[in-house]
Amino acid sequence: MDLLANFALGLETAITPTNLFYCFAGVFLGTFVGVIPGIGPLAAISMLFPITFYLDPTAALIMLAGIYYGTTYGGSTASILLNMPGATSAAVTCLDGYPMAQKGRAGIALFMTTIASFTGGSIGIIMLSLFSPLIAEYALTFGPAEYFALMVLGLVAASTITNSTPSKGLAMVVLGMLIATVGIDSQSGAARFTFGSMSLMEGFGISAMAMGLFGIGEILSSVGAKRDGKIDKSSARLRNMIPSRDDWARSWRPGLRGSAIGSFFGALPGTGPSIASFMAYAFEKRISATPERFGNGAIEGVVAPESANNAADQTAFIPTLTLGIPGSATMALMLGALMVHGIQPGPTLISQQPSLFWGLVMSFWIGNLLLLVLNLPLIGLWVRLLMVPYHYLYPAILVFVCIGAYSVRSNPADVVMVLGFGVLGYVMRLADLPAAPLLLGFVLGPLVESQFRRAMVLAQGDFTVVMTRPIAGTVLALTALLLFWTLASTYLRYRRRTKTTLSAQG
Amino acid sequence: MVPDCKEGDRTRGEGEEELERNYRDAFAGLSLAIFGGAAVLYALSKYPMGTVTRMGPGMMPVTLGAILLVFGIIIAVPALFQRGERVELRFRALIVLSASILSFALMIREFGLVPSVFATTLIATFAESKVTLVRALILSASTALLTWSIFILGLGLTLPSYRWPF
Known part of the structure; x- marks a missing residue:
């Protein structure tokens, strides 16, 4: 009954006209950028980040979250019609979605992904509302040592699991943490790496960094590159979208399994929607009686990953909101949005800000319902959007980034700083260095530093005290294991690659 | 701020040409190592380290810089023994x-x-x-x-x- 009271409270917050409007704006913009290949949720959230400074924290979070899960809905559209994922979490959807489109079943694929997304999202929301209070209550006993250990695990997991070269991901986390030390040190009051510049005293802003790395960096690397793709317009007519009885029969079980897999991987640090969709696809293929259909337009191969990535989108909020530890760069931005408003997410957030937490949860339901409407009857609109050439879109995106950067402090220097981070983002792309771990390190760096300091003061400088605390010790041991495993496997892969290089030469 | 934007040959490997060594990763790792090393030296000369119990403002930058230096080397050295793709800067x-x-x-x-x-x-x-x-x-x-x-x-x-x- 407690849960029902909380839902009622949340609904009350979520259906105020302001919050409804920002929820709609969020999911609409999310679908918009999700549909356009090349602009992911990170770029979209970064660009709109400054606007949320003017909103109250609940509305801000509702809108940013709406963009986030909205992109996942929209991302599948380009995957199915163009064989080009609109967002990375929709990459797996290409495998069977595009073959379906080639067979003239694009409409059915689009319909089923929307239903699967809604199912996955709903199950993810249920998981979020069931587990968050439990985890928060448990986390009340955590001290600085536990937080330090969990943050280190989060950073290591996020930079190693999804990257093909873990050493690069780890280096980027460290670089992000190093960049975060610029400015006044909160503990000692010393100015670090400011080189006598006044504007560096406050350090770099998270919005300038995110907009530069993901907004400008994205544009710099896609402008001038080759783009192509043709779309069959008729696929998006509503009457071509109705799935057969056979499609339904094949889909409901993969949808539920995908949701379960997605909920699990979404809540873990470092995995998130992309891994979740991949796992769900691999699992369906493994247990299928007819695995040879996968890759040739099997509906299960579309439903499972799409329900998984949407479930993961929702459960990703569990560690962010209950522990204050984001599992991905996108979640780090959500955390940043809260911290700008002076709210520090952690185990006390649910009890101290119940209307914010439950309002957000209920807005997810509303947002998912809105997305159902946006993606079924309005699918034609998005297909038409896919046909707008990129050379008309990027100048407008550029302008939005500039205005956003300037509006934070009405300081033109901030725009130049965004450009600086944009060039850094471009160079990093060229050098094949991932930008997401950099942002995560930047956000978590100062928190890791202060928790470590506190833990060391409590332990009187003895690190073994931290290691022997049951939870902190276990988490650190897990981190060490993960680190060892990834570095060892990279080394083995490198040796294999070098061997083939040598034999190719010889 | 941008440690490695001077090098001429990079990006968007469309894979048209293979190079003897992976210069992209070698330069990336080297730049990171130099950046980390510079941070260590600068922080050591300017900010007090403190002790583990009472950490000074220099502790974090020195530690992070040193880790970055190590990772830079881990990225750069193997790259010298691998084949790479040409990177094109637009x-x-x-x-x-x-x-x-x-x-x-x-x-x-x-x-x-x-x-x-x-x-x-x-x-x-x-x-x-x-x-x-x-x-x-x-x-x-x-x-x-x-x-x-x-x-x-x-x-x-x-x-x-x-x-x-x-």
Whole structure:
């Protein structure tokens, strides 16, 4: 009954006209950028980040979250019609979605992904509302040592699991943490790496960094590159979208399994929607009686990953909101949005800000319902959007980034700083260095530093005290294991690659 | 801030040409190592380290710089023994778009929103040669109108929409 009271409270917050409007704006913009290949949720959230400074924290979070899960809905559209994922979490959807489109079943694929997304999202929301209070209550006993250990695990997991070269991901986390030390040190009051510049005293802003790395960096690397793709317009007519009885029969079980897999991987640090969709696809293929259909337009191969990535989108909020530890760069931005408003997410957030937490949860339901409407009857609109050439879109995106950067402090220097981070983002792309771990390190760096300091003061400088605390010790041991495993496997892969290089030469 | 933007050969491996060594990773790792090393030296000379119980402002930068140095080497050294792809740097996009953003930073205070957005959009269209001048002008004007209606009319940002400084 407690849960029902909380839902009622949340609904009350979520259906105020302001919050409804920002929820709609969020999911609409999310679908918009999700549909356009090349602009992911990170770029979209970064660009709109400054606007949320003017909103109250609940509305801000509702809108940013709406963009986030909205992109996942929209991302599948380009995957199915163009064989080009609109967002990375929709990459797996290409495998069977595009073959379906080639067979003239694009409409059915689009319909089923929307239903699967809604199912996955709903199950993810249920998981979020069931587990968050439990985890928060448990986390009340955590001290600085536990937080330090969990943050280190989060950073290591996020930079190693999804990257093909873990050493690069780890280096980027460290670089992000190093960049975060610029400015006044909160503990000692010393100015670090400011080189006598006044504007560096406050350090770099998270919005300038995110907009530069993901907004400008994205544009710099896609402008001038080759783009192509043709779309069959008729696929998006509503009457071509109705799935057969056979499609339904094949889909409901993969949808539920995908949701379960997605909920699990979404809540873990470092995995998130992309891994979740991949796992769900691999699992369906493994247990299928007819695995040879996968890759040739099997509906299960579309439903499972799409329900998984949407479930993961929702459960990703569990560690962010209950522990204050984001599992991905996108979640780090959500955390940043809260911290700008002076709210520090952690185990006390649910009890101290119940209307914010439950309002957000209920807005997810509303947002998912809105997305159902946006993606079924309005699918034609998005297909038409896919046909707008990129050379008309990027100048407008550029302008939005500039205005956003300037509006934070009405300081033109901030725009130049965004450009600086944009060039850094471009160079990093060229050098094949991932930008997401950099942002995560930047956000978590100062928190890791202060928790470590506190833990060391409590332990009187003895690190073994931290290691022997049951939870902190276990988490650190897990981190060490993960680190060892990834570095060892990279080394083995490198040796294999070098061997083939040598034999190719010889 | 950008440690490795001078090197000439990079990006977007369309995989047309293979190189003897993976210069991309070698340069990336080397730049990171130099950046980390520089941070260590600078922090050591300027900020007190403190003790583990009472950490000084230098502890974190020195530790992080040292880890970055190690990872830089881990990235760079194996790359010397691997084959790599040629990386292509698109100077045109980089220069034109930088000019476009800088024009916004320089104009926004003096001229206000509408002229700045117009100029930024117009310059940005030159990054690709796909848009004719007439269409670029139409695009710039409509972007200016759109941003004006969103940010000044809609969100009520305290920004002058038009100004003539002379």
